[in-house]
Amino acid sequence: MATKQIIHGIYNDEVPLLEGCKKLRESGIRIADVFTPFPVHGIDPIVGVPRTRIAICSFIYGITGMSLATLMMWYMMIHDWPVDIGGKPNWAYYFNIPAFIPITFESTVLCAAHGMAITYFLRCWLVPGARPKNPDPRTTDDKFMIYLELNDEQSKKADEILRSTGAEEINYKGTITIEPKY
Amino acid sequence: MNTDKLNFVIPAKTKMLSFAFMAVGLVSIICMFMFDKQPDDHHYHSTRAWANIFAGAFFFMAIGLGAAFFLGLQYAAESGWATTIKRLIEAVSWYLPVGLSFMLAVFILGQLQVHHLYPWMTPGIATEGDPNYDAVIAGKIGYFGVFWWIRTILYIVAWIMFTWKLRKNSLEADALGEEEAKGYHWKNIKLSAWFMVVFAVSSSTSAWDWVMSIDTHWFSTLFGWYIFSGMWVSAMIVLTIMIVWLKKLGYLEFVTESTLHDVGKWMFAISFLWTYLYFSQFMLIWYSDIPEEVVYFQTRWESYKALMWTVFFVNFAFPMIMLMSRDSKRNYFFLMFVGTIIFIGHYLDVIMIVMPGTVGHHWTGLGWMELGTFLFFLGVFMYVVLTNLSKRPLLVKNHPFLEESKHHSY
Numbered sequence: 001m002a003t004k005q006i007i008h009g010i011y012n013d014e015v016p017l018l019e020g021c022k023k024l025r026e027s028g029i030r031i032a033d034v035f036t037p038f039p040v041h042g043i044d045p046i047v048g049v050p051r052t053r054i055a056i057c058s059f060i061y062g063i064t065g066m067s068l069a070t071l072m073m074w075y076m077m078i079h080d081w082p083v084d085i086g087g088k089p090n091w092a093y094y095f096n097i098p099a100f101i102p103i104t105f106e107s108t109v110l111c112a113a114h115g116m117a118i119t120y121f122l123r124c125w126l127v128p129g130a131r132p133k134n135p136d137p138r139t140t141d142d143k144f145m146i147y148l149e150l151n152d153e154q155s156k157k158a159d160e161i162l163r164s165t166g167a168e169e170i171n172y173k174g175t176i177t178i179e180p181k182y
Numbered sequence: 183m184n185t186d187k188l189n190f191v192i193p194a195k196t197k198m199l200s201f202a203f204m205a206v207g208l209v210s211i212i213c214m215f216m217f218d219k220q221p222d223d224h225h226y227h228s229t230r231a232w233a234n235i236f237a238g239a240f241f242f243m244a245i246g247l248g249a250a251f252f253l254g255l256q257y258a259a260e261s262g263w264a265t266t267i268k269r270l271i272e273a274v275s276w277y278l279p280v281g282l283s284f285m286l287a288v289f290i291l292g293q294l295q296v297h298h299l300y301p302w303m304t305p306g307i308a309t310e311g312d313p314n315y316d317a318v319i320a321g322k323i324g325y326f327g328v329f330w331w332i333r334t335i336l337y338i339v340a341w342i343m344f345t346w347k348l349r350k351n352s353l354e355a356d357a358l359g360e361e362e363a364k365g366y367h368w369k370n371i372k373l374s375a376w377f378m379v380v381f382a383v384s385s386s387t388s389a390w391d392w393v394m395s396i397d398t399h400w401f402s403t404l405f406g407w408y409i410f411s412g413m414w415v416s417a418m419i420v421l422t423i424m425i426v427w428l429k430k431l432g433y434l435e436f437v438t439e440s441t442l443h444d445v446g447k448w449m450f451a452i453s454f455l456w457t458y459l460y461f462s463q464f465m466l467i468w469y470s471d472i473p474e475e476v477v478y479f480q481t482r483w484e485s486y487k488a489l490m491w492t493v494f495f496v497n498f499a500f501p502m503i504m505l506m507s508r509d510s511k512r513n514y515f516f517l518m519f520v521g522t523i524i525f526i527g528h529y530l531d532v533i534m535i536v537m538p539g540t541v542g543h544h545w546t547g548l549g550w551m552e553l554g555t556f557l558f559f560l561g562v563f564m565y566v567v568l569t570n571l572s573k574r575p576l577l578v579k580n581h582p583f584l585e586e587s588k589h590h591s592y
Binding site: 088102 | 461464468
């Protein structure tokens with residue numbers, strides 16, 4: 001069991017924020033989260049966010065969509081009731097493949113796009129009725145915030161770094177108790 | 183910043199290489215006219231040689247045009263990321279006068295009956311009772327002839343005027359202060375907006391006039407976009423290869439990895455646009471099965487099957503697999519390797535567009551004639567583009583988005 005201090009370091013611009021993030025990471029402090037009013041380019045490697053795996057999900061969803069469309073069209077148009085497409089031979093799927101390409105493509109895109117969006121919402125738990133997770137609403141307007149969960153020793157170091165990089169406010173928001181996982 | 187790295191000097195080796203290409207190409211073009219004979223067909227007058235010259239002239243002119251379009255697009259969209267490579271785009275786009283001169287020479291020689299690439303240029307083709315009479319072409323002849331020449335001159339004048347003016351304003355803005363230069367930028371935005379409107383129409387109609395009219399009986403409204411997507415992707419490939427090459431030579435240190443990544447993305451995306459249009463044209467014709475439309479693909483299916491499949495796989499499946507991942511679009515070797523192969527793929531695409539309507543069933547497969555002509559035009563293209571590039575500093579000054587572009591990263 002470990003007790004950790006919650007710290008909100010609030011800046012009024014992205015440049016000192018990035019500077020603060022860099023310094024914190026250099027001194028070995030883990031940044032729990034960063035809240036900004038707009039997307040800051042190039043922030044991911046500085047904050048230490050691992051690379052997204054959503055591209056892999058997208059690929060899997062795409063393959064699924066492609067297979068489903070192929071299966072559906074083969075069953076409907078060839079197997080169950082062979083459909084006459086412009087008077088062309090239709091006793092095998094590949095004879096009429098040009099006609100099936102657009103639907104295969106659309107289904108791939110549909111499944112990949114929706115799959116990615118749904119995965120994203122679930123992973124971030126952005127579901128109807130979810131509790132807002134933004135700890136300080138001012139970060140949706142004009143403030144930039146570094147959110148830290150640190151033990152006492154690290155808190156002192158972090159406080160210094162935040163102050164030296166020009167944080168406007170440093171708010172201590174109490175402690176949380178983190179249960180060890182195993 | 184190192185100032186001598188702002189002025190590009192053509193490496194002596196590269197200059198030699200471009201001259202070597204031109205020399206080899208010129209020899210093979212001369213040989214081509216000596217060997218390209220079909221004694222049993224009296225309609226055949228070195229057709230393959232002329233078709234090759236047309237393909238080479240058109241492909242490289244189209245790259246210049248694609249770059250001119252892309253330059254205009256950046257202004258019209260007021261985009262910032264491409265500012266650091268603006269001089270490269272300008273250099274490629276100014277191949278246009280040379281490329282269009284080659285095209286004009288081919289057209290004039292056609293009208294003088296030196297070659298027979300365009301059936302509608304044949305005298306008497308629209309006169310009933312003439313041995314050359316062709317009822318289908320006679321029905322369309324109002325669109326060709328003088329009207330065709332008026333349009334051709336209009337395209338050439340319009341494209342050159344727009345590109346020339348865009349380049350001129352860009353250079354003049356360099357000499358001014360930051361505030362006056364903004365006026366030039368605003369001028370270029372307005373000019374580009376007009377260029378986009380003119381180009382939207384003329385890219386399609388010029389493709390019909392210059393390329394589709396080789397198969398005068400056949401028509402496809404989608405053809406213009408198909409040609410356009412091919413020229414656009416070829417221009418993006420040339421830009422990618424040039425950025426990588428110049429970076430290896432130590433230039434362009436202000437071009438960020440993200441800018442290169444974006445150019446790679448364009449190459450990837452427009453490969454798909456090309457595939458989309460190529461396939462749409464094929465599928466609609468395959469589906470409806472109307473004889474006068476299907477004839478276009480019948481010739482290709484019978485005598486050019488290998489070429490047709492090669493073009494499809496090289497220009498679609500290959501970039502899709504190779505350029506899908508983020509890392510490959512940031513890897514110099516990958517971009518160079520994939521770019522070179524799809525560049526050749528798009529040249530083969532032009533060969534496949536031109537040959538069946540001209541050489542037809544005399545086609546014996548790709549050979550030294552195609553290679554030699556390609557090398558000749560490649561040599562000219564390299565020389566002209568690199569000379570253009572060496573005449574101006576590699577980085578624009580006073581462009582309002584310059585700082586943004588220098589810090590472009592994600």
